[in-house]
Amino acid sequence: MIKRIKVGAGSCGLAAGAGAVRDYLKEHITDIDIVDVGCIGHCYAEPIVEVETDSGSYFFEHVDVSKDLVENIRNLEGPSDFLGRPSRKDQEHIKVTALAGHIDPESIDEYIANGGYSGLEKALSMKPGDVVEEVKKSGLRGRGGGGFPTGLKWSFLAGKDADQKILICNADEGDPGAFMDRSMMESVPHQLLEGMLIGAWAMGATQLFIYIRAEYPLAVKHLTTAIEQVKKRGLNKIGDRSVDFNLKEGAGAFVCGEETALIHSLEGKRGNPRYRPPFPTDYGFKGYPSLINNVETFSNIPLLVREGGETFASVGTEKSKGTKLFALAGDVQYPGLVEVPMGITIGEIIYDIGGAEEGSVKAVQIGGPSGGCIPAELFDTPVDYDSLRQLGAIMGSGGLIAIGNNRCMVETARFFLEFTTRESCGKCTFCRVGTKRMLETLEKITGGNGTEEDIAFLSDIAPKIIKGSLCGLGQTAPNPVLTTLRYFENEYLAHVRDKQCPALQCDALVDLKLDKEKCIECNLCIKNCPVNAISDDYIIDNDTCTRCNTCIELCPVNAIERVNQGVKSV
Amino acid sequence: MESTLQKLDELKGDRSNVIKALQLIQVHEGFISDTSIREVAEAFSMPAVEVEGIVSFYAQFKRNQPGKYMISVCDGTACHIKGSPQVLHWISDELGIGDEETSDDGLFSIERVACLGCCSLAPVMKINDEIYGQLNRKKTMKILKQYQKEPAND
Ligand SMILES: Cc1cc2nc3c(=O)[nH]c(=O)nc-3n(C[C@H](O)[C@H](O)[C@H](O)COP(=O)(O)O)c2cc1C
Numbered sequence: 001m002i003k004r005i006k007v008g009a010g011s012c013g014l015a016a017g018a019g020a021v022r023d024y025l026k027e028h029i030t031d032i033d034i035v036d037v038g039c040i041g042h043c044y045a046e047p048i049v050e051v052e053t054d055s056g057s058y059f060f061e062h063v064d065v066s067k068d069l070v071e072n073i074r075n076l077e078g079p080s081d082f083l084g085r086p087s088r089k090d091q092e093h094i095k096v097t098a099l100a101g102h103i104d105p106e107s108i109d110e111y112i113a114n115g116g117y118s119g120l121e122k123a124l125s126m127k128p129g130d131v132v133e134e135v136k137k138s139g140l141r142g143r144g145g146g147g148f149p150t151g152l153k154w155s156f157l158a159g160k161d162a163d164q165k166i167l168i169c170n171a172d173e174g175d176p177g178a179f180m181d182r183s184m185m186e187s188v189p190h191q192l193l194e195g196m197l198i199g200a201w202a203m204g205a206t207q208l209f210i211y212i213r214a215e216y217p218l219a220v221k222h223l224t225t226a227i228e229q230v231k232k233r234g235l236n237k238i239g240d241r242s243v244d245f246n247l248k249e250g251a252g253a254f255v256c257g258e259e260t261a262l263i264h265s266l267e268g269k270r271g272n273p274r275y276r277p278p279f280p281t282d283y284g285f286k287g288y289p290s291l292i293n294n295v296e297t298f299s300n301i302p303l304l305v306r307e308g309g310e311t312f313a314s315v316g317t318e319k320s321k322g323t324k325l326f327a328l329a330g331d332v333q334y335p336g337l338v339e340v341p342m343g344i345t346i347g348e349i350i351y352d353i354g355g356a357e358e359g360s361v362k363a364v365q366i367g368g369p370s371g372g373c374i375p376a377e378l379f380d381t382p383v384d385y386d387s388l389r390q391l392g393a394i395m396g397s398g399g400l401i402a403i404g405n406n407r408c409m410v411e412t413a414r415f416f417l418e419f420t421t422r423e424s425c426g427k428c429t430f431c432r433v434g435t436k437r438m439l440e441t442l443e444k445i446t447g448g449n450g451t452e453e454d455i456a457f458l459s460d461i462a463p464k465i466i467k468g469s470l471c472g473l474g475q476t477a478p479n480p481v482l483t484t485l486r487y488f489e490n491e492y493l494a495h496v497r498d499k500q501c502p503a504l505q506c507d508a509l510v511d512l513k514l515d516k517e518k519c520i521e522c523n524l525c526i527k528n529c530p531v532n533a534i535s536d537d538y539i540i541d542n543d544t545c546t547r548c549n550t551c552i553e554l555c556p557v558n559a560i561e562r563v564n565q566g567v568k569s570v
Numbered sequence: 571m572e573s574t575l576q577k578l579d580e581l582k583g584d585r586s587n588v589i590k591a592l593q594l595i596q597v598h599e600g601f602i603s604d605t606s607i608r609e610v611a612e613a614f615s616m617p618a619v620e621v622e623g624i625v626s627f628y629a630q631f632k633r634n635q636p637g638k639y640m641i642s643v644c645d646g647t648a649c650h651i652k653g654s655p656q657v658l659h660w661i662s663d664e665l666g667i668g669d670e671e672t673s674d675d676g677l678f679s680i681e682r683v684a685c686l687g688c689c690s691l692a693p694v695m696k697i698n699d700e701i702y703g704q705l706n707r708k709k710t711m712k713i714l715k716q717y718q719k720e721p722a723n724d
């Protein structure tokens with residue numbers, strides 16, 4: 001018997017059309033409960049419908065609004081077995097995301113029925129200092145990028161004697177290509193709140209802030225609901241006092257993910273970072289001792305307290321404990337949110353979980369604009385804080401983007417520098433001007449005007465930016481360039497020496513070529529070219545062509561391709 | 571605007587609410603006008619240049635009236651890798667406006683944004699509050715046509 005129908009309606013599901021699916025189902029199935037849930041991580045299969053029955057759950061992927069859908073659901077016909085795909089069978093490591101996409105994010109009862117707030121209950125039965133000890137024992141390190149030991153940070157704030165102590169959750173998730181925090185907040189908002197409440201008890205915090213990215217309206221909505229529910233149930237009463245949550249929306253500045261900038265932004269100011277020390281635990285929000293942890297860090301806490309620090313530490317490597325969430329995207333077959341034990345290799349994530357074909361991916365970008373590109377030869381590197389750092393990359397917050405063979409690494413580096421140049425707050429000259437100079441140089445190279453001196457210049461200026469910048473933004477901005485130079489120097493050389501883009505991506509270095517043998521003269525390309533660059537006898541004028549690729553996309557017989565310049569169109 | 575001013579009144583006691591106040595104004599008016607800057611400065615008893623400084627720092631704040639439909643083309647890492655520059659190209663060609671521009675009829679604005687958090691569906695764009703994923707040329711054009719066709723209804 002069908003008990004309930006769940007529609008995956010996180011932002012990703014909605015973008016894939018889950019809203020229409022849910023509305024349609026509600027209209028056509030009135031005898032069964034239909035609820036919106038968050039994301040189970042298999043974003044590639046959205047929209048997803050889960051049918052809960054007496055005998056377990058059935059999943060339908062890529063569902064379409066149609067009569068058949070209702071029939072199929074009622075008869076449980078043709079459900080997908082994607083949870084059984086070799087990649088994601090390893091369910092024992094699904095811990096932090098265990099409830100994501102499985103419960104109604106707006107129901108506190110469901111969270112509680114699945115063990116929610118039992119971590120808080122247990123923590124409240126312990127001495128605050130013992131909770132901090134447990135976090136220390138777990139070996140949990142910050143998931144926001146830096147990897148600072150969480151227990152140690154907690155002991156700093158716990159040791160402070162002040163009339164106000166502030167706990168801040170960093171939900172700014174600024175790395176482009178990262179969506180772990182969004183997914184957690186949309187899918188299980190209570191888990192974050194529980195983690196923060198445990199923190200408030202352990203460290204004696206008096207005020208709780210969540211600084212959330214403005215681009216995440218659904219997460220804001222679910223958190224707002226969850227906060228109200230917590231208040232109504234009195235769960236924010238810890239010991240003999242009660243603490244309140246404050247949800248503050250950011251306003252679109254990447255640097256505000258940096259903790260001192262974040263605090264300035266919370267105070268209503270421009271989000272400029274400042275020199276540390278003093279660290280926020282000494283001098284934070286409005287001068288009060290403040291502690292900042294990431295969404296995923298806090299979301300680990302309820303689990304950690306429930307099972308105890310030692311059990312928590314049994315997963316992972318010597319210095320990186322527990323599991324890590326990755327936002328897997330780019331050139332893989334199964335992009336989505338994955339949770340893996342620390343120490344798993346990059347290759348296992350890309351090939352086994354992501355389903356990428358061996359040999360189709362030449363690198364991964366890990367850690368966003370502060371991270372680096374790791375080449376396929378090094379995919380047996382274990383994912384832990386220290387191994388990644390040795391390669392010039394960082395764990396980062398969890399963005400993991402597979403870069404296929406047909407992408408240009410110089411262009412990828414340029415992309416990141418464009419990002420950091422735009423997001424640099426401008427306070428430090430080396431960051432403000434240095435990233436700009438790097439960007440100009442990279443543009444020169446991708447534009448076909450680069451020389452070998454330009455490559456040398458990049459290597460020369462990078463360490464200066466690293467040394468001359470006050471905050472992590474500038475200190476890590478050159479990483480994407482340094483790692484691509486280190487592992488893909490041949491691509492840089494091809495651009496400057498041969499004026500060729502091996503991946504055929506850099507517009508200035510490629511022409512479009514129409515193969516008359518293949519062409520069936522269907523006229524589609526001529527008709528649709530926005531700049532009329534294709535003549536009536538099917539010759540592409542590459543001087544007029546803007547390389548928008550419209551014709552390539554439209555050609556039914558793939559007669560048009562990008563080629564290195566020199567091979568002029570016939 | 572009445573209610574916004576009322577709300578401003580509630581917020582003005584605490585300087586840390588400046589950003590929130592500006593966000594509120596933008597939700598109501600679509601952008602931050604010179605008048606709004608003066609009003610906020612007054613409400614929080616701070617110099618107008620300081621408010622202007624805050625507004626210019628944060629990418630979210632717009633100083634010009636945007637089009638009725640704001641097309642946010644994601645150019646985050648995943649989308650960039652999956653061809654967002656082409657998507658922007660197509661939309662620009664179709665509407666005759668570029669990044670950060672508004673069409674003459676006031677219907678469309680285009681902006682490039684860094685990651686909408688739907689990277690697994692890259693390339694992605696957002697039109698007002700609606701997110702569209704797995705864009706190719708055909709799909710993008712089809713979506714645009716829908717908005718071009720129904721300029722009147724809200
Ligand atoms: C430029 C910059 C951007 C950052 N962005 C984020 C972010 O979006 N989310 C985050 O959790 N941490 C971010 N961080 C790291 C924070 O400064 C801080 O280390 C972290 O939130 C601490 O939490 P954790 O110990 O739980 O990781 C950023 C750091 C820098 C330098």
Ligand code: FES
Binds near residue numbers: 647
């Ligand atoms: S990179 Fe486009 S949604 Fe994340």
